[in-house]
Amino acid sequence: MSDSLSVAGSGGGREAVAAVWRIESARIVGALARYTGDFALAEDLAQEALAEALVSWPRDGVPHNPAGWLLTVGRRRAIDAFRRRSALDDRYAALAHELGEGGVASGAAPADPAREAEEMLWDPDRIDDDVLTLMFISCHPVLSREARVALTLRVVGGLTSDEIARALLVPTATAQARITRAKKTLAAARVPFAPPAAGERAERLGSVLSVIYVIFTEGSSASSGGEVIRFDLAGEAQRLARVLSRLVPDEPEVHGLLALLELTAARFPARTGPDGEPVLLEHQDRRRWDRAAIRRGRAALARAEKAGRGLGAYGLQAAIAECHAVAPSVEATNWDRIVLIYEALGRLAPSPVVDLNRAVAVSMARGPAAALPIVDALVSGGSLANSHLLPSVRGELLARLGRGDEARTEFEKAMSLCGNDRDRALLAGKRDALGQRDVLG
Incomplete structure (x- = not known):
């Protein structure tokens, strides 16, 4: 189905629809999925309600309860859909009874959705359950990572296919295909709209956290294109992490992820220069760091630590980010502590990226000679062979x-491996600086 926001509406009415949709879409899709028991149908119903709003609101004005209006229309469309599927089954009857629309089946005109919406009360606990379930389904293990990211941005983030395509730097048709394929996969796997069983919850929550982290990582360090930071993508990940932290307040790793995202984003204002060029940590003006984001990040990290179960992988990364956030300069940073945290992170969640970052910390704490063997081991092991980060760090140490x-x-x-134009220019500058030093020497 095409994205309604892309094809209809104009002016203030359209802007109101877009604003409400971005805030309330996850709740609306979640509620419709619960009512219908069909995740793919619920997303289509929500899009149909959105299309109707784009026609109605600019003409008739924005209703007093816009989210309720959209949900009412979506639920009516659900009844129509079930009617088309031989709608006198038990599910249709239950939905019609709940809406008080028994007359619809007999041909009576439906009530005004605005009047119904005015009387609709949203149960906060049920809404939260719906949104959390929506997150779990969007990040279901049967889906590929690319599909999880696209579907999460669509049904939880409320982004259109055009917005998702721009965010992921793929054609709109590719974004739409990923979303459609994901919904078909969930249907084929008969994934119910229900929270995971207790035994699966931790694993599924880990999948949700991973998707949010992937979205933020691509936003904070764009892998391709002409921008160093994709603020829209990173901001969406932060919003999703904040929502999740409210939905599962007793999960320390959720707060650990939120802390990591806040503390990392706090450095965004200083990470680029006037022309958008990247500014390395040692050259950043720390007065430009977002102190409010640092406070939020440290508060989230404190909540993760308060659980008393030890920090997880995201919490440990947040602890490293906190070391940078509180240090007045690169030289005054507690690099020994950062090395220790990276060592703990490597034991908890081993990966070549963690080892590479540990090597950078070791070089700052003990010098480049101590770090080079760590990097050389990664080279000889074939790790990160297609990433520009490994030769970039090795070049820095050798220099x-x-x-x-x-x-x-x-x-x-x-440079040959780097897909980001700005980062490639930075690497070229480092290479050229070596040539200048050779001439001067």
């Missing part, structure tokens, strides 16, 4: 050790 020719080779390799 600091005075091995200019080898460093130049590494920077050129990193």
Whole structure:
């Protein structure tokens, strides 16, 4: 189904619809999925309600309870859908009774959705359950990572296919295909609209956290294109993490992820220069860091620590980000503590990226000679072979050790692997600086 926001409406009415949809879409889709028991149908019904709003609101004005209006229309469309499927079954009868629309089946005109919406009361507990369930389903293990990201941005984030395509740097048709395929996969796997069983909850929650982290990572360090930071994508991940922290307040790793995102985003204002070029940590003006975001991040980290079960992988990364956030300069940063946290993170969630970051911390704490063997082990092991990060770090270490020719080779390799225009220019600058030093020397 096409995105209603992309094809109809104009002016203030359309802007009101877009604003309400971005805030309330997850609640509306979740409620419709609960009522119908059909996740894919619920998303289509919500889109149909959205299309009707884009016609009605600019003409008749924005209703007093816009979210209730959209839900009422969506539920009516559900009745129509079930009627088309031989609608006198038990499910249709139950829905019609709940809406007080028994007359619809006999051909009576439906009531005004605005009047119904005025009387609709949203049960906060039920709404929260619906949104959390929606997150679990959007990030279901039967879906690929790409499908989870696209579906989460669509049904939980309320983004259109065009917005998702721009966010993921893919054609709109590709974004739409991922969403459609994801819904078909969920239907084929007969995934019910229900929270996971207690035994599956931790694993499924981990999938939700992973998707939010992937969205934020692509936003905070764009892998391709001409921008260093994708603020829209990173901001959406932060919003999803805040929603999740309210839905599951007793899960420390949820607060750990939120802390990591807040503390990382706090540095965004200083990470780019006037022309959008990247600014490395050692050159950033820390006065430009977002102190409110740092306070929010540290508060979230404190909540994660308060649980008393030890920090998880996201919490440990947040603790590292906190070390940077409280340090007055690169030189005054507690690099020894960062090394220790990376070592703990490597034991808890081993990965070559963690080892590479640990090597950077070791180089700051103990010098480049101590860090180079860690990086060389990653090279010999074939880890991160397609990432520009490994040769970039190795080039930096070699440059600091005075091995200019080898460093130049590494920077050129990193440039060939780097998909981001700004980062590639930064690497070229490092390579060229080596040449200048050779001439001067």
